Amino acid sequence: MREKLTSILEYQFFNAEIGERTYSFSVLEVVIILFIIGITRAAIWLIQRALDNRVQRKRIDPGKAYAITQILKYLLWTISIIYCLDYLGVKITVLLAGSTALFVGLGLGLQDAFKDFVSGFIILMERTVTVGDIVEVDGIIGKVLEVGLRTTLVQTRDDIYMIIPNQKLTNEHVINWSQSKKVTRFSIGVGVAYGSDTRLVEKLLLDAVNEHKMISKTPAPTVQFIDFGNSSLDFKIFFYSANLFRIEAVKSDVRYIIDQKFRENNITIPFPQRDLWVRDYPRTGSPLEPESKENNE
Structure with missing residues (x-):
């Protein structure tokens, strides 16, 4: 055996x-x-x-x-x-x-791939971008699902999957929303009609964001009176949230709450208005009327 x-x-x-x-x-x-x-x-x-x-x-x-x-x-x-x-x-x-000659030929043809491999190793070592981070690349915000040696897989807010070459994440401008802190600050702007109680507006805005469960209580939300606009008094509410990936849904919910509270307290959100002045030209000598026959003679 x-x-x-x-x-x-x-x-x-x-x-x-x-x-x-x-x-x-x-x-x-x-x-x-x-x-x-x-x-x-x-x-x-x-x-x-x-x-x-x-x-x-x-x-x-x-x-x-x-x-x-x-x-x-x-x-x-x-x-x-x-x-x-x-x-x-x-x-x-x-x-x-x-295989030196073969590698030289491959190196010339695969320069971008080699750069992606080096960039992937740098990303994994320095952890500038890692799984779970919310990043913004070319104006598109998404969640990092996987970091490989050559490419990084990102899921956008529209549930579209993007395959990004790693050298793009190291050589170009990339915003990492979740690299340093667990919560990030966001803001919502709103304008109210002239004559509104500004302190009441401040209170209603704070109440609106504090009612939402996805908004952090620490740091506390703040309201700023931004400017006297052409048609409105402009305010902005600042708040912190850990829901970075679906923050647009959170903002939408807060806007619904703000609109409801403004209606209940008779706070008006104005729309742009323009005054139109019409002048009356005298009938005699009006440039819109032809001259009389007597004057032509």
Whole structure:
């Protein structure tokens, strides 16, 4: 039985000469390679599980855990692939030296891809953008779902998925709404008619935002009397919210509440008005009337 098992493991199902070298693969070598792959997958799973537990215990934030997982995943797979090739007798140094011309050609044709890979590594290391962040790119606001080595997957507020090259996130102007704080300040502007009680307007605006459950009580909302407009007294209410991704829905709810409170307290939101003055021209000598025949003669 032992001899039979040994013969099966030593059976070579691939034997070929490539250049001056002969390459052969036995069943045992394939089993070892599969074992290495399995160990690599198990190690990655254990690392991810350990980081998830730390996230649940709030010992590490999710963005940092994701970055560590991605970096270790790429590192472990690279080491495993190199070890497998070396175990099969493929000399990496010889392979790289013989493929220099190929790599030069690929480098010229894949410059943008290489830049994306470098940018992805920088993003994962510096964590300028991480999973769960709300970012604004080219005026489009979205939530980061996945950060890869080459691209980043972002979900917009319209539930459209954008695949953004990583070099765009490192080389261009990008706003990260959730990088430094858990809550961000937003504002809503409104104008009221001249003659309105400005202190009452301030109170109603504060009551409106404090009624919404998605608006943070700390820091407290504030109201500013912005300006004396052409047709209205202009106010702006500032508030903080952690619901960065769906903040437009929060603003809409607050506007409904403001409108209802203004109606209940007889506060008018004016619309632009213009006065039109019409002058009467004297009938005699009016430029709109032709001269009389007597004057023409």
